[in-house]
Amino acid sequence: MDQKAFQDYYPDELSHCYGCGRHNEHGLQLKSYWVGEETVAIFHPKPYHMAIPGYVYGGLIASLVDCHGTGTASAAAYRKEGREMGTAPPLRFMTASLQVDFLRPTPMGVPLEVRGRIEEVKGRKVVVSATVSAGGEVCARGKVVAVQMPEHLMPKAELA
Amino acid sequence: MDQKAFQDYYPDELSHCYGCGRHNEHGLQLKSYWVGEETVAIFHPKPYHMAIPGYVYGGLIASLVDCHGTGTASAAAYRKEGREMGTAPPLRFMTASLQVDFLRPTPMGVPLEVRGRIEEVKGRKVVVSATVSAGGEVCARGKVVAVQMPEHLMPKAELA
Numbered sequence: 001m002d003q004k005a006f007q008d009y010y011p012d013e014l015s016h017c018y019g020c021g022r023h024n025e026h027g028l029q030l031k032s033y034w035v036g037e038e039t040v041a042i043f044h045p046k047p048y049h050m051a052i053p054g055y056v057y058g059g060l061i062a063s064l065v066d067c068h069g070t071g072t073a074s075a076a077a078y079r080k081e082g083r084e085m086g087t088a089p090p091l092r093f094m095t096a097s098l099q100v101d102f103l104r105p106t107p108m109g110v111p112l113e114v115r116g117r118i119e120e121v122k123g124r125k126v127v128v129s130a131t132v133s134a135g136g137e138v139c140a141r142g143k144v145v146a147v148q149m150p151e152h153l154m155p156k157a158e159l160a
Numbered sequence: 161m162d163q164k165a166f167q168d169y170y171p172d173e174l175s176h177c178y179g180c181g182r183h184n185e186h187g188l189q190l191k192s193y194w195v196g197e198e199t200v201a202i203f204h205p206k207p208y209h210m211a212i213p214g215y216v217y218g219g220l221i222a223s224l225v226d227c228h229g230t231g232t233a234s235a236a237a238y239r240k241e242g243r244e245m246g247t248a249p250p251l252r253f254m255t256a257s258l259q260v261d262f263l264r265p266t267p268m269g270v271p272l273e274v275r276g277r278i279e280e281v282k283g284r285k286v287v288v289s290a291t292v293s294a295g296g297e298v299c300a301r302g303k304v305v306a307v308q309m310p311e312h313l314m315p316k317a318e319l320a
Contacts, residue, residue, distance in 0.1 A: 013212075018209050019218075048178060050177065052176065055313070059223025060178065062223065063217075101257045
């Protein structure tokens, strides 16, 4: 994609997350983008991300919904304030609650599309609904209630 | 613990799960046990399982709730049938829905205790509620609706 991913706008000290941090070499390094009013991330599961042979592990799907949700929340909050992503002070979100309904087993061997829709932006809270699809078929639906990270949890820049 | 973990009773061909399969060398290899009427798993996050420095990544917590939930569901179903775990035919569960509420940031550097309680066993469905605690403090609460894996998804033994 031509755009820069939401997660690549996070400051260095907020880019260690296992799910989406570009500085976490062991992690999933999820990348999320705007597509019109919705947001999209494409993820290629590794063969070991399996539940049973042929199918993707549910915890991975929950992790994709989670990090795509907080990334979408950040992008939505910047958009609402009319600010460019990445401008200070950073608007970084954490998950207050996560819900995932597994509609059908998610097949291995195809890229997964995580699609987010912003349901609500209110004060420090953003609600994002999401689908996870494989080969054009929705395999899971999720919802993330994300809240802006409080100041006292924000790591100092020199930790990065 | 003296007991054998629930997951170590799973047949070989159902032991590849990233979250709890003993044959997944890349995975979390979660181990769950009975403690009276409840079930417990202890997990030691790796340093890279972080969200931000000092705190555990939410997707890991969701994954622990998920696999502890399906493991507890299996144990509960065997118990209800009055059968020893591991006896054929296997009672293996998959997740229909997963809910996690993150009550406070989960600190790194201490073992996490995942505790499950069986809320309902009805037909092929088991509902499990769970808490995830660090240093004796509950950091997350979850619920798993688990359903018994249908026959057509069960891998054949020779795949193991």
